[in-house]
Amino acid sequence: MSQIRARHTSARKPRFADECSIGQIFCRPPVYDLIFSCVSPCTLVRTGRSCRAAYAASKDFSHRAFNIHRHLSRFLADPLAFRSLQARTGTLIAGSNAVQFLDRSFYPNADMDLYVHPGHVREILDYLVEREGYAFRPNSTQPADYREIASDEWDGTEVRGEPFEQEEELSLYYDIKGVEAVFSLDKCGLEGLLKVQLIESEISPFDTIINFHSTCVMNFIAFDAVYSLYPVATFEHRNTLQVWRARPLQDLNVMLKYDERGFTWLCSLAAGTPLQKSPFYPSKSRTVGDQHTWKLTLPTQGVDLRPQMNSSSSLVQWDPVIFNGWSLEQEHEGMTTVYKPIKSAVFRYNYTTANCKLYFRLWQFILTQGLLSRMLLRKGLLEKERWPWFDAELAGFWEAYKHEFMSFIRRDVST
Incomplete structure (x- = not known):
């Protein structure tokens, strides 16, 4: 019987941070607000990764601080x-x-x-x-x-x-x-x-x-x-x-x-x-x-x-x-x-890139599509109000050349 009583009355060790004194700090907004208001953004993120209570506190603080x-x-x-x-x-x-x-x-x-x-x-x-x-x-x-x-x-x-x-x-x-x-x-x-x-x-x-x-x-x-x-x-x-x-x-x-x-x-x-x-x-x-x-x-x-x-x-x-x-x-x-601007009426907005391969591939598309649109406009087959813009297609180009990079700058390979 004494063994059973000892098993039921023994104290369990804390498993998570919110069960200890440090965790209690991150359960009180007035306390962790003072702490987080004095730290850099990087420290705020790192603190939030330390335990569950700190994560919840950092999220709550960020929601209010970055309003x-x-x-x-x-x-x-x-x-x-x-x-x-x-x-x-x-x-x-x-x-x-x-x-x-x-x-x-x-x-x-x-x-x-x-x-x-x-x-x-x-x-x-x-x-x-x-x-x-x-x-x-x-x-x-x-x-x-x-x-x-x-x-x-x-x-x-x-x-x-x-x-x-x-x-x-x-x-x-x-x-x-x-x-x-x-x-x-x-x-x-x-x-x-x-x-x-x-x-x-x-x-x-x-x-x-x-x-x-x-x-x-x-x-x-x-x-x-x-x-x-x-x-x-x-x-x-x-x-x-x-x-x-x-x-x-x-x-x-x-x-x-x-x-x-x-x-x-x-x-x-x-x-x-x-x-x-x-x-x-x-x-x-x-x-x-x-x-x-x-x-x-x-x-x-x-x-x-x-x-x-x-x-x-x-x-x-x-x-x-x-x-x-x-x-x-x-x-x-x-x-x-350093970059190259991408300026063309094929797109509603202008863009920039430092990727030589992406730049030339985009201009191949621009020259082909732009020629077609202007030809239709001149022949009266396309109204200015319905001029097509292809900004939505940029995502595909960006993804295709994400790992195919060539710089405009010649660099020393040692750098």
Whole structure:
């Protein structure tokens, strides 16, 4: 009998973390909120992998810390309606606004920068003015009415360029690249004056973003996800690598601004650092959403997705940014982004790639399909309103050439 009593009264050892004192920490939101608010994104993820209680706590904290509607509500009265507008137009929020969201920080005097595809500028401006109450503030060269320079009649059938234009040669030598026009707007908010800058991209929002002054601002918010292209360098090491093209660093205010925000400015990669271990991933073919990208998926409940563009085009409801690629390469004493733009009326949007094989295969398709569409248009057998766009077919090309990569750059095999 004594043996039976001993068996029933002996204490069982804890099997899971929530049965011990450490687990109790992750069962109290006020406690783990204080802990998680002080750690980096990487540490947050690693802590969540340590035990069941920590995982549940990190998920709960992340759901509240990365609340996109709360983040956007500072500038927008109806964040959900704006995200639906993003879904229809492929508009990206980038610059310091995206940094603040991912870093869970706040810059009091920062504005919100919107990067817009060609053909959607008027729609975004109308929304901000008519739905959100912003006022257009022209610069010295702009008229008082933005409608005079932002047309609502965009012809997507126009020729956008040939595949081997001289000006596109590896996109190495540009000043401030990719910006067609900038529209400034503001309104009075509860915390003072709110400023929004709408940047009309010459090629695409991604093309403009990848040519920012340095890597810490190469982050952007789409309607369905937030992306950081250099997350380890930006949010773990707090470093930013200069990638300005063929021009001296004339405005030291940019360096000082990001120094105040806790980032160390690097003009070049540290000598002797193995390329394979660099958090800037030099001389690697990159794509948006690859293994080096931090992608934070956003809830899309209530977001109205893009409708079919016309009856001749397949339905496209993903953001165009996911089909873009680039490479960070050594150029003289610094670094620069290298890629080829894919500009053609065969696609509604423009794209980029660092894969030579994919680039030439796409242009074979573009030349064949484009010739057919233009011939039908000229003969009156195709209306402009039914011009077919083949963006939906990009997924197949991307998948087919995912493992067949050839760089535009000749590299030393030792690197």
